[in-house]
Amino acid sequence: MLTDCWNNDAVSSPAPRSITESHETPPAPMQQAFLSPSPQVLISEVGPRDGLQSVKAIMATADKKRWITALYEAGLREIEVGSFVPAKLLPQLADTAEVVAHALTLPGLTVMALVPNLRGAEAALAAGVHKLTLPVSASHAHSLANVRKTPQEMLQEVRLIAELRKDKAPQVGLEVGISTAFGCTLQGNVPEDDVIRLAVQCVAAGADDVGLSDTTGYANPAQVRRLFKRLRAELGQHAGAAHMHNTRGLGLANCLAAYDEGVRTFDASLGGLGGCPYAPGASGNVVTEDLVFMFEAMGIRTGLNLTGLMAAREPLRAGLPGEPLYGMTPEAGLPKGWNTGASHD
Secondary structure (H helix, E strand, O other): OOOOOOOOOHHHHOOOOOOOOOOOOOOOOOOOHHHHHOOOOEEEEOHHHHHHOOOOOOHHHHHHHHHHHHHHHHOOEEEEEEEEEOOOOOHHHOOHHHHHHHOOOOOOOOOEEEEEOOOHHHHHHOOOOOOOEEEOOOHHHHHHHHOOOOHHHHHHHHHHHHHHHHHHOOHHHHEEEOOOOOOOOEEEEEOOHHHHHHHHHHHHOOOEEEEEOOOOOOOOOOHHHHHHHHHHHHHHHEEEEEEEOOOOHHHHHHHHHHHHOOEEEEEEEHHHHEEOOOOOOOOOEEEEHHHHHHHHHHOOOOOOOHHHHHOHHHHHHHHHHOOOOHHHHHOOOOOOOOOOOOOOO
């Protein structure tokens, strides 16, 4: 997973995962029989963090635990379960440490959390997460609105967190998502050279991998192909995931374009929950169910059970009654004779 946005006040301080041609598969073994053979892409579920942070209602901790367990039972093996930010600033995620403790009881699950700064990283490592995620915006305007720091100041945060990780928990992953990589509702155009330069600097600062986030939903497939091609050429095995939004209906097309350029890790949110509160109009993460259906219909193994994913909407609905959920596949249902893992082209 990579991330693209979080609460801007959360940075107040006194706080490799891609399955690409050159990356290894996730470290933990799959448990259910339906998860064999090995997945060809990694779907990283970001709903419990990226989704919930944009919802006004507060989901009870017990409901979060039930939802994460349901996601796990559907086959997800990488979940961003929360964010380590001050509780008074983001009350939806005030229970992240407790949620992490629950997620750690699920065998084979890579437990991730967003950290906006060094203090957040310290708390996340103390909680026992397997991976830290850190957004760094390519847009100067968005970076100031989102974290009250410039992109270069965020690079220093990457360095500090990388040093902390090296000293305290070298086994923990550290990934960066370049926010507003395809355009910004505040700044407008974000030069591609700026995006690539920042990605290279993040790796030099200590990030294990760096992916690209369509924070505002501006991306189109041609742009996605062009920018991921450059990213992979510059970073090689350090090139990370695609985090797409469906704001203008191009989320799946953009994921497929990234796949065509060799990307094998994709962020998604069950029911399309989430967006970025500090990028006006940036509604809607890619729907996990629709993304999995697309890949599986093409014969590209995700390791996920679509029926289980759609069942995982129920604990989400129970925990957030009245919150709208999206997705074409859940609405239409699976085609007659559907067989997970088989080619349907």
